[in-house]
Amino acid sequence: MTGTDVAAGLHLRPVTDDEYPAFSAAVERQFADTVTAEDHAAYRTITELDRTLAVFDGSEIVGTTDSVPFTMTVPGGAQLRCAGVTSVGVRTTHRRQGLLAAMMRRQLDDLAARGEPLAALLASESGIYGRFGYGAAIPTVATSIDRHAARFATPPARQPIRLLDAADAVAAVRRVYERVQPGRPGMLARPAAWWPFWLGRDPEGSRDGYSRRYHAVLGDRGYVVYRVKPGWTDNVPDGRLRVGELVAADDEAYAALWQFVFDVDLVTTIEAELRPADELLGLLLAEPMRLRVKGGEPFYLRLVRLPEALEARRYDAAGTLVVDVRDGVCPANDGRWRLEAGPDGARCTRTDGDADLALDVRDLGAAYLGGERFSRLARAGRVTESTPGAVRRADTLFAVDAPPWNPFEF
Ligand SMILES: CC(C)(COP(=O)(O)OP(=O)(O)OC[C@H]1O[C@@H](n2cnc3c(N)ncnc32)[C@H](O)[C@@H]1OP(=O)(O)O)[C@@H](O)C(=O)NCCC(=O)NCCS
Numbered sequence: 001m002t003g004t005d006v007a008a009g010l011h012l013r014p015v016t017d018d019e020y021p022a023f024s025a026a027v028e029r030q031f032a033d034t035v036t037a038e039d040h041a042a043y044r045t046i047t048e049l050d051r052t053l054a055v056f057d058g059s060e061i062v063g064t065t066d067s068v069p070f071t072m073t074v075p076g077g078a079q080l081r082c083a084g085v086t087s088v089g090v091r092t093t094h095r096r097q098g099l100l101a102a103m104m105r106r107q108l109d110d111l112a113a114r115g116e117p118l119a120a121l122l123a124s125e126s127g128i129y130g131r132f133g134y135g136a137a138i139p140t141v142a143t144s145i146d147r148h149a150a151r152f153a154t155p156p157a158r159q160p161i162r163l164l165d166a167a168d169a170v171a172a173v174r175r176v177y178e179r180v181q182p183g184r185p186g187m188l189a190r191p192a193a194w195w196p197f198w199l200g201r202d203p204e205g206s207r208d209g210y211s212r213r214y215h216a217v218l219g220d221r222g223y224v225v226y227r228v229k230p231g232w233t234d235n236v237p238d239g240r241l242r243v244g245e246l247v248a249a250d251d252e253a254y255a256a257l258w259q260f261v262f263d264v265d266l267v268t269t270i271e272a273e274l275r276p277a278d279e280l281l282g283l284l285l286a287e288p289m290r291l292r293v294k295g296g297e298p299f300y301l302r303l304v305r306l307p308e309a310l311e312a313r314r315y316d317a318a319g320t321l322v323v324d325v326r327d328g329v330c331p332a333n334d335g336r337w338r339l340e341a342g343p344d345g346a347r348c349t350r351t352d353g354d355a356d357l358a359l360d361v362r363d364l365g366a367a368y369l370g371g372e373r374f375s376r377l378a379r380a381g382r383v384t385e386s387t388p389g390a391v392r393r394a395d396t397l398f399a400v401d402a403p404p405w406n407p408f409e410f
Contacts, residue, residue, distance in 0.1 A: 006102040010094075011056045012063075019061070020044055023054055026061040030089025031124075034205055046197045051083075053107055055090075055099050062091040063099040065107055068410055070188040072118055073181060075370055075400050076314025082118035082188060083111045083304070084410045104132040108304060108330055117305040117312065120188070122297060122409055129300050133329050135366030137301035138186045138404045139277040142294045145270050147241070149290040150262045156255035156284075161218045169215035170199045173223045180249050185369050186299070186404025198408075199225075210242060216260050222248035224257045228267060237265070243272035245407050255284055273297075276405035277371070299406055301365040306333040307348040309368065315341035316399040321390065324355035325364055333361055341397045356390035359383045370400030 003013030015023045024043055028035040035043075047066060055063030068084035085107065090099045111119055123129050126136075164172055174195050181187040190198070202213050210227035217223045224246040230239045241264055248254035258281055261270055273296055282288040303309045306325065320340050327333040338351040357374070363382045366372040374394040377383040385391045 004102070004106060006055055006099060007097065009057060010062070010099070012053060012102055012106055013056070014050050014052045015054050015061070017049060019054070020047065020049065020052075022061050023052060023064055026054070026064050026091065027066075027087045027089060030064065030091065036203065036205060038201075039203055039205070042197055042201055042203075046191070046193045051110075052087075053103050053110075055094070055103065057094065062094040063103055064089050065103045067107065067111065067119065068194075069116075069191060070120070070410075072120065072189075072406075073183070073185050073187050074309075074313040074368075075185045075398075075404075076312075077182060078312045078314075079182065079189065080118050080309065080312050081114075081116040082120050083107075083116050084188065085119055085121040086410050088121075100128075101132075104129075105329055108132070108302070111304045112330060112332065115305070117303070117308040119302040119304050120406075121300050121302075123300055126297075129302075130362045132302070133327060133361040133365065134300035134302045135362035135364070135372070136298035137366050137369050137371050138299035138406055139371050140274045140296035140298060140405070141277055141279055142273045142296040143271070143275055143279060143281070144292045145290055147262055147264075147267050147270050149287060150270065151286045152255065152259060152284050153286045154284075156252065156259050159218050159221075159253065159256035161216050161256065161260050164215045164217050166199060166202065166213070166215070169217070169223075169225075170195050172217045173199060173215060173225065175220050176217070176223050176249065177247055179220055180247050184402070184405055185400060186371070186406045188406050188408075188410075190408075210240075213244065216257065218248075218253050218256060221250060222246075222253035222257050224261060226261065226264075228264065230266060237268070239267040240269045240271065241267045243270065246272065246275075247407060251280065254280065258284070274407055274409065276407075277403040278405075298371075301368060303333065303361055303365050303368060304330065306330075306361070306364075307337065310337070310339055310341075310348040311346045313346065313368070314343055315346060315397045316343065317396050318342040319393055319397050321394055321397065322351055322353050322356045323364065323394075324358040325361050326359070327361040330361070339397075354386065356387040357383055357385055357394060367394070367398055369404035370398050371404045374398070 066087040071079040072082035225244040340347045
């Protein structure tokens with residue numbers, strides 16, 4: 001791939017294999033992480049060099065980004081290529097000179113050229129990515145509960161849950177995940193190299209004082225991956241359990257896995273992040289208010305190839321909508337689009353017709369999976385309605401049975 005001059009003396013391009021250690025070290029510095037040589041080598045196994053981008057100041061790397069070739073389930077079940085944007089950072093000496101903006105633009109051009117209709121990311125700060133067309137599309141919650149108050153209203157039936165070693169967990173967890181992922185909009189399919197990267201290693205430096213990772217698996221119906229931080233207060237056990245990922249194929253397995261978590265001895269506090277906005281657990285408890293639920297960080301979504309993205313999903317009703325989309329970063333998306341939507345398919349074509357709605361591409365990205373509603377965006381002044389009733393129609397078309405969800409960071 002070619003390079004671009006960003007400013008005098010600053011050049012933007014993918015890194016080579018030889019340059020990868022410097023790239024990885026630059027990412028480490030930008031996040032003030034402590035990464036071992038072993039970690040760098042592991043990250044290399046999930047990195048496709050031609051998807052990296054670095055800003056070079058002479059021979060030094062002063063800006064970085066990368067993207068992972070995921071696919072995402074969209075409403076209706078299609079699997080759409082979705083770049084997982086990651087490793088974004090700019091060296092402190094070079095910040096606020098437009099390097100991030102240059103990298104984001106170039107990355108979106110590259111993704112469009114590769115034919116990837118979507119890009120997703122988690123943001124370190126919520127004010128950064130809207131200007132590049134990313135909208136908060138997948139809401140999550142963070143939960144915590146005092147284990148001693150965590151009782152089911154009706155105890156779930158005992159299920160044959162097994163604790164697996166790391167060596168066996170990769171295949172077992174992967175089997176469940178790949179069963180569940182196609183049915184849940186928002187969920188990303190992990191590329192093959194991600195499984196050993198995630199579960200095949202467990203560096204002590206990434207444990208945050210917690211134990212090694214435990215993997216409890218219920219056949220092909222569900223799993224929970226978790227860690228425990230042991231602790232005692234006044235000689236009474238007071239440990240913390242952190243759920244890394246709990247994924248279930250059915251509600252019975254879901255309840256059984258939470259019961260398993262509640263049964264881990266010597267623990268007082270159970271915490272989980274990146275949980276779905278429709279987390280069921282509270283409804284199952286004898287005392288629902290014991291489950292503390294906070295807004296968690298959302299996954300942001302960017303429509304990179306807008307007509308393909310809109311045509312790939314299925315809609316909750318049949319109807320037509322003309323949307324006037326502002327996209328200052330990807331001109332191919334900017335302008336008026338006629339969406340003929342339905343439960344069995346959709347067409348999205350350019351039009352000169354009058355717009356029913358006008359909005360920024362980031363807000364269309366936010367609403368795309370059904371995790372945000374056009375009516376809420378309109379109340380916030382982010383959608384303009386020209387045809388009376390169009391906002392309501394858009395809400396109806398884009399409605400989904402369950403909010404989108406993805407359970408893991410990247
Ligand atoms: C966030 C970061 C990448 C920004 O890089 P940068 O090169 O300074 O950004 P730019 O100069 O290209 O800024 C582009 C625009 O984003 C804005 N912006 C940059 N960082 C921002 C932030 N943290 N919050 C809100 N806006 C921000 C700038 O003000 C500028 O706005 P403008 O177009 O209206 O002038 C950099 O500060 C950094 O590396 N931070 C630490 C690591 C990190 O948080 N990375 C993001 C991981 S998701």
